[in-house]
Amino acid sequence: MRGATQARWAACAVAVALTATACGGGDSDSGGGGADGIVSSSWGDPQNPLEPANTNEVQGGKVLDMVFRGLKRYDPKTGEATDMLAEKIETTDSQNFTITIKDGWTFSNGEKITSKSFVDAWNYGAALKNNQKNAYFFQYIDGYDKVHPESGTASAAALAGLKIVNDRTFTAKLSQKFSLWPDTLGYPAFAPLPQQFFTDHDAWLSKPVGNGPYTIDKYAKGSSMNLRKWDEYPGDDKAQNGGIDLKVYTDNNTAYTDLTAGNLDLVDDVPASQLKNVKADLGDRYINTPAGIIQTLAFPFYEKAWDTPDGAKVRQGLSMAINRVQITDQIFQKTRTPASDWTSPVLGADGGFKEGLCGKECTYDKTAAKKLIEEGGGIPGGQLKISYNADTGSHKEWVDAVCNSINNVMGDNKACVGGPVGTFADFRSQVSQQKLSGAWRAGWQMDYPLIQNFLQPVYYTNAPSNDGKWSDQKFDDLVDQANAETDKAKAVSTFQDAEKILVQQMPVIPLWYQNGSAGYSDRVSNVALNSFSVPVYEEIKVK
Amino acid sequence: MGRYVIRRLLQMIPVFFGTTLLIFLMVNVMGDPIAGLCGDRQCDPATAAQLEAEFGLDKPVWQQYLTYMGNVFTGDFGTAFNGQPVTELMATAFPITIRLTIIAIVFEIVIGISLGVVTGLRRGRPIDTTVLILTLVVISIPTFVTGLLLQLLLGVEWGIIKPSVSPEAPVNELLIPGLVLASVSLAYVTRLTRTSIAENARADYVRTAVAKGLPRRRVVVRHLLRNSLIPVVTFIGTDVGALMGGAIVTERIFNIHGVGYQLYQGILRQNSQTVVGFVTVLVLVFLAANLIVDLLYAVLDPRIRYA
Numbered sequence: 001m002r003g004a005t006q007a008r009w010a011a012c013a014v015a016v017a018l019t020a021t022a023c024g025g026g027d028s029d030s031g032g033g034g035a036d037g038i039v040s041s042s043w044g045d046p047q048n049p050l051e052p053a054n055t056n057e058v059q060g061g062k063v064l065d066m067v068f069r070g071l072k073r074y075d076p077k078t079g080e081a082t083d084m085l086a087e088k089i090e091t092t093d094s095q096n097f098t099i100t101i102k103d104g105w106t107f108s109n110g111e112k113i114t115s116k117s118f119v120d121a122w123n124y125g126a127a128l129k130n131n132q133k134n135a136y137f138f139q140y141i142d143g144y145d146k147v148h149p150e151s152g153t154a155s156a157a158a159l160a161g162l163k164i165v166n167d168r169t170f171t172a173k174l175s176q177k178f179s180l181w182p183d184t185l186g187y188p189a190f191a192p193l194p195q196q197f198f199t200d201h202d203a204w205l206s207k208p209v210g211n212g213p214y215t216i217d218k219y220a221k222g223s224s225m226n227l228r229k230w231d232e233y234p235g236d237d238k239a240q241n242g243g244i245d246l247k248v249y250t251d252n253n254t255a256y257t258d259l260t261a262g263n264l265d266l267v268d269d270v271p272a273s274q275l276k277n278v279k280a281d282l283g284d285r286y287i288n289t290p291a292g293i294i295q296t297l298a299f300p301f302y303e304k305a306w307d308t309p310d311g312a313k314v315r316q317g318l319s320m321a322i323n324r325v326q327i328t329d330q331i332f333q334k335t336r337t338p339a340s341d342w343t344s345p346v347l348g349a350d351g352g353f354k355e356g357l358c359g360k361e362c363t364y365d366k367t368a369a370k371k372l373i374e375e376g377g378g379i380p381g382g383q384l385k386i387s388y389n390a391d392t393g394s395h396k397e398w399v400d401a402v403c404n405s406i407n408n409v410m411g412d413n414k415a416c417v418g419g420p421v422g423t424f425a426d427f428r429s430q431v432s433q434q435k436l437s438g439a440w441r442a443g444w445q446m447d448y449p450l451i452q453n454f455l456q457p458v459y460y461t462n463a464p465s466n467d468g469k470w471s472d473q474k475f476d477d478l479v480d481q482a483n484a485e486t487d488k489a490k491a492v493s494t495f496q497d498a499e500k501i502l503v504q505q506m507p508v509i510p511l512w513y514q515n516g517s518a519g520y521s522d523r524v525s526n527v528a529l530n531s532f533s534v535p536v537y538e539e540i541k542v543k
Numbered sequence: 544m545g546r547y548v549i550r551r552l553l554q555m556i557p558v559f560f561g562t563t564l565l566i567f568l569m570v571n572v573m574g575d576p577i578a579g580l581c582g583d584r585q586c587d588p589a590t591a592a593q594l595e596a597e598f599g600l601d602k603p604v605w606q607q608y609l610t611y612m613g614n615v616f617t618g619d620f621g622t623a624f625n626g627q628p629v630t631e632l633m634a635t636a637f638p639i640t641i642r643l644t645i646i647a648i649v650f651e652i653v654i655g656i657s658l659g660v661v662t663g664l665r666r667g668r669p670i671d672t673t674v675l676i677l678t679l680v681v682i683s684i685p686t687f688v689t690g691l692l693l694q695l696l697l698g699v700e701w702g703i704i705k706p707s708v709s710p711e712a713p714v715n716e717l718l719i720p721g722l723v724l725a726s727v728s729l730a731y732v733t734r735l736t737r738t739s740i741a742e743n744a745r746a747d748y749v750r751t752a753v754a755k756g757l758p759r760r761r762v763v764v765r766h767l768l769r770n771s772l773i774p775v776v777t778f779i780g781t782d783v784g785a786l787m788g789g790a791i792v793t794e795r796i797f798n799i800h801g802v803g804y805q806l807y808q809g810i811l812r813q814n815s816q817t818v819v820g821f822v823t824v825l826v827l828v829f830l831a832a833n834l835i836v837d838l839l840y841a842v843l844d845p846r847i848r849y850a
Contacts, residue, residue: 045625045808046625047580047624047625047812048580048624048625048626049625049626056581056584128589128590128593129593131590131593131594131597132590133580133581133586133590135587135590136587148587148589148590149589150587150588150589151588151589151592152589205626220710221625221627221631222625222627222632222635222800222805223635223710223800224710247710248710248800249707249798250794250795250798250800250804250807250808251795251796251798254694254706254707254795254796254797254798255707255798257694257695257698257699257706257707258705258706258707258798260699261698261699261702261705261706263705263706263707391811392811423810423811423813424811424812425575425576425578425580425812425813426575426578426813428575428578428581428585429575429577429578431578431585432575432578432585433575433578457584464584464585464587465584465585467585
């Protein structure tokens with residue numbers, strides 16, 4: 001009897017072990033770099049469902065960049081917006097635009113791309129009921145406030161400003177003059193969508209269909225995506241490789257280890273802890289190029305103490321007390337460049353980047369810094385607290401370094417302290433609910449390479465990302481004026497005039513421009529990062 | 544026995560509700576999940592309000608908890624922020640972690656108990672001392688060090704294994720991660736078995752068995768080992784839950800997309816549905832493992848009876 005009981009237990013244990021392990025048979029080759037010109041690349045789990053107007057982070061954006069092409073495309077090298085599906089976009093008054101689509105474009109399922117593909121997609125993206133996180137991209141189109149009111153329910157189902165003229169032409173009326181608007185249309189949110197997206201949404205989400213150089217072959221949510229070259233792709237930026245296998249890594253250190261072990265071809269985020277070894281490990285297969293990201297220190301203008309005329313002097317003084325060169329060299333190993341304006345080098349001189357626009361106010365100067373802060377009445381509350389989220393991105397190190405720099409200047413060990421916040425979500429909720437009374441780490445990653453995008457959404461009165469609630473009438477006027485300019489060069493220089501007000505007021509302190517970093521195996525060549533720090537996948541060649 | 548099981552099952556109910564409520568409250572005080580969802584820029588207020596309504600975050604916490612528990616009993620664990628049902632995440636994550644846990648437990652049982660028996664019977668000899676020192680070393684080195692070291696040596700330098708596990712996580716790729724996960728517990732199992740064996744080796748019933756002239760193998764396996772396994776079984780049983788929940792470090796190092804990975808992502812993105820759902824299942828695993836351990840006592844030692 002007792003023996004039987006034991007045998008039963010043993011059988012049970014074996015059965016459990018078998019059922020749990022039996023499902024683990026799968027082929028083990030699919031993970032590594034494969035044959036047939038397939039490039040394997042690191043990936044992160046996209047935070048939101050993969051829809052063009054709902055993807056606002058790099059990982060999902062990577063995929064959209066491979067499977068979608070919009071009216072415009074940003075040149076991978078220069079960042080300049082060039083026509084892709086658009087044959088022409090015409091306007092006489094910077095407010096009413098007529099858009100003509102090129103003939104011969106289809107989605108990868110064979111469906112023809114017409115004006116309707118765009119208008120339906122944009123109406124979907126803007127509508128409040130669809131919860132699209134990038135809805136605000138459509139805010140300039142007339143009727144946006146009806147389909148996406150700030151509160152309450154929508155009073156219209158479609159954007160009044162969009163009208164289909166015929167299969168290849170549609171018009172867009174904006175609610176204000178915006179001469180650079182066509183240049184924003186390269187952003188993925190403006191991509192066309194096939195009818196399946198609207199008729200069978202769930203099926204589309206599990207395997208998105210687009211019109212780019214790649215099609216999605218297999219998508220295992222949360223772990224991998226296999227993209228294959230679309231042979232009938234009509235564009236001239238055809239894929240130079242057979243396909244891309246994206247593999248989700250929980251930790252970019254593991255991705256880097258896989259790369260050095262020859263198990264992976266491309267890592268587009270070299271972990272900070274490996275920067276010391278990267279030269280020895282990869283040699284010239286390491287890329288470190290500027291991206292459209294600037295990091296800043298923001299201040300609470302909803303707090304009386306900071307919103308004073310003298311406050312500007314204190315902020316200028318603090319800006320001069322930060323030794324940007326030393327911090328970018330020692331902490332970031334030159335993967336950041338000290339900032340001297342509020343845009344990014346990826347814009348280029350023509351696009352509005354102006355090195356040194358901030359001048360002496362952004363240059364380290366111990367004595368002048370201390371003098372300015374004291375003239376302005378000292379740091380409000382006697383101490384500057386810089387809040388940051390401690391969960392990702394090694395923010396602690398640089399915040400401590402910035403504080404050290406300020407403390408050195410002030411000759412006071414307690415003049416500046418770091419204020420860690422546990423999670424990113426908590427940090428963001430404290431910022432957006434205006435709970436912070438000191439400074440906090442901020443930054444801006446561009447949506448499209450335009451100087452407008454670096455200034456208006458962040459510093460315009462009540463703009464969506466103006467978290468510090470800074471407001472300046474002269475700045476607002478100059479931005480409005482720049483948007484109304486029909487001449488691009490004139491618009492850019494007016495934006496720069498607006499930027500000069502930032503030098504005087506210093507609503508946020510520019511710290512440094514962030515670079516994109518990547519490393520690749522010796523199996524592949526022609527690897528580059530575009531100005532959004534996303535690899536230009538279609539140009540990668542496999543040896 | 545039957546009544547004992549029923550009583551234990553009834554006891555589980557308050558424990559289950561208590562733990563889930565605690566987790567629910569903890570996740571909720573961490574801040575506003577919607578704020579993290581939109582990244583570095585603020586969600587526009589209208590969309591944020593819509594999302595809050597969709598995830599039920601606009602209601603008071605007690606109401607959220609009641610709705611959530613109500614749904615759980617119908618098998619609906621809610622939706623993660625990326626639009627996937629949490630049950631779908633569980634269906635991909637749990638088999639992988641269970642496989643990893645089983646491998647770890649097998650290592651613990653096979654290596655741990657064998658070493659324990661060998662050293663327990665040869666107390667004070669060189670082999671005993673060597674194993675004692677080795678287990679001390681293993682216990683004192685944190686898992687992430689052993690993990691990274693093995694990954695570097697076996698994966699990068701010698702190329703014996705792949706440094707990262709592929710998404711399907713087949714058994715052969717999980718062997719090394721399983722060993723890493725098991726390492727500390729394995730050392731404890733060895734030491735526990737050794738002490739227990741050494742103690743019981745001097746017991747009267749062993750002396751009787753030997754005096755009866757039973758073969759040594761039978762004395763060790765049937766009499767000595769069986770009685771010495773009780774503390775070891777207790778340890779391994781509670782370890783099942785600990786291994787499943789505590790695999791975060793190992794899973795992260797070897798890029799295994801299991802429970803630890805989903806929990807980590809859920810906490811990072813403050814996705815309460817994911818976190819509470821996974822923890823709820825882990826709580827159930829803990830409770831079940833403890834029950835099985837208690838029932839196993841009776842099998843190992845007939846003197847233990849349950850009314």
